[in-house]
Amino acid sequence: MSDMLALTMGDPAGIGPEITVGAWRALHRQGPGFVVIGDPDILTRAGGPVRVVPDIAAARTAFADAIPVLPLSLAAPVTPGHPDSANADAITGSIARAVRMAQAGEVAGVVTNPISKVVLRRAGFPHPGHTEYLGELCAAPGREVMMLACPYLRVVPVTVHVALRRAIAELDMPGIIRATRTTHAALRRDFGIAAPRIAVAGLNPHAGEGGTMGTEERDIIIPAIEALRAEGMDITGPWPPDTMFTPTARARYDVAMCMYHDQGLIPLKTLDMAQGVNVTLGLPVIRTSPDHGTAFDIAGHGTADPSSLVAAMRMAAEMAVNRNRS
Numbered sequence: 001m002s003d004m005l006a007l008t009m010g011d012p013a014g015i016g017p018e019i020t021v022g023a024w025r026a027l028h029r030q031g032p033g034f035v036v037i038g039d040p041d042i043l044t045r046a047g048g049p050v051r052v053v054p055d056i057a058a059a060r061t062a063f064a065d066a067i068p069v070l071p072l073s074l075a076a077p078v079t080p081g082h083p084d085s086a087n088a089d090a091i092t093g094s095i096a097r098a099v100r101m102a103q104a105g106e107v108a109g110v111v112t113n114p115i116s117k118v119v120l121r122r123a124g125f126p127h128p129g130h131t132e133y134l135g136e137l138c139a140a141p142g143r144e145v146m147m148l149a150c151p152y153l154r155v156v157p158v159t160v161h162v163a164l165r166r167a168i169a170e171l172d173m174p175g176i177i178r179a180t181r182t183t184h185a186a187l188r189r190d191f192g193i194a195a196p197r198i199a200v201a202g203l204n205p206h207a208g209e210g211g212t213m214g215t216e217e218r219d220i221i222i223p224a225i226e227a228l229r230a231e232g233m234d235i236t237g238p239w240p241p242d243t244m245f246t247p248t249a250r251a252r253y254d255v256a257m258c259m260y261h262d263q264g265l266i267p268l269k270t271l272d273m274a275q276g277v278n279v280t281l282g283l284p285v286i287r288t289s290p291d292h293g294t295a296f297d298i299a300g301h302g303t304a305d306p307s308s309l310v311a312a313m314r315m316a317a318e319m320a321v322n323r324n325r326s
Ligand SMILES: NC(=O)C1=CN([C@@H]2O[C@H](COP(=O)(O)OP(=O)(O)OC[C@H]3O[C@@H](n4cnc5c(N)ncnc54)[C@H](O)[C@@H]3O)[C@@H](O)[C@H]2O)C=CC1
Pocket: 015, 019, 113, 114, 115, 116, 117, 118, 130, 278, 289, 290, 291, 292, 293, 294, 295, 296, 297, 298, 303, 304, 305, 306, 307, 308
């Protein structure tokens, strides 16, 4: 099994280049090692010692001394903080190449730098984000599940990048069951949790208060929980969302299945944005990323914290070891 990871360039006008340099500084002695698929000049400008390499073997050799880069050309010059949709093909091309390398076994996993969804959308990119694009690249559309994890909490949003009104309308029993089965299997295979304890959030205040504050719990969430329990899962809920993230409540579960994006991501990022990692479950390739975005407001200032990218690298390497073992 390869011990190297592929790191995508992300949006070159965001903080990706500087956190890449910061992550290399944190990891170049002990690893995990990584190779960047991106523009070497942008990384040099961000302060990194950079070495252009022809392949993964050369990248492994170079990693202790410099950031190894498999070069990729940009269509437009880069000004930090000012993204340009002209670079969309290079940004998505970096992701596609990283996935091909993982599929070929050249790298143990893919770590992605942040992209801007709106910048890619303007260039015609049809996906809401990496997660769905990865499903397509792995020929497994619809199998991908987003999870965010930090040392204190794991959350899976059952509905993801849709307007809140649509998330509520689209919430259904098959969606909850699919996301929970994928999460259960991934916690066993990639995270070494033999019998995952799963907590399911309600959608409405007080988890519907017996149907007086909403009926989704009664009609959708409870039937899904009962079906999953019948499969043998250790699963509880629906829990009132306002109290299920307290320290006492969190001690009772390994993952919280959340009904919409912000229900899970707000507690996670509030608890520990610096160590938060975004993981894609359910795919044949391992993929992690920092939990934050492109941070255009501080790009090029030299103040971006690389901790989340470092945590993403470490988590991808640990997942690869667990997956290999299982
Ligand atoms: N995995 C990915 O590719 C992700 C991409 N995004 C995209 O990023 C873009 C910007 O999203 P926002 O909501 O503004 O979130 P953001 O995470 O980029 O920024 C939110 C705030 O946190 C700060 N921040 C973020 N990362 C930081 C770091 N490493 N060090 C220091 N400060 C940091 C920023 O300066 C900003 O004030 C959007 O287009 C969004 O779609 C957002 C999340 C994940």
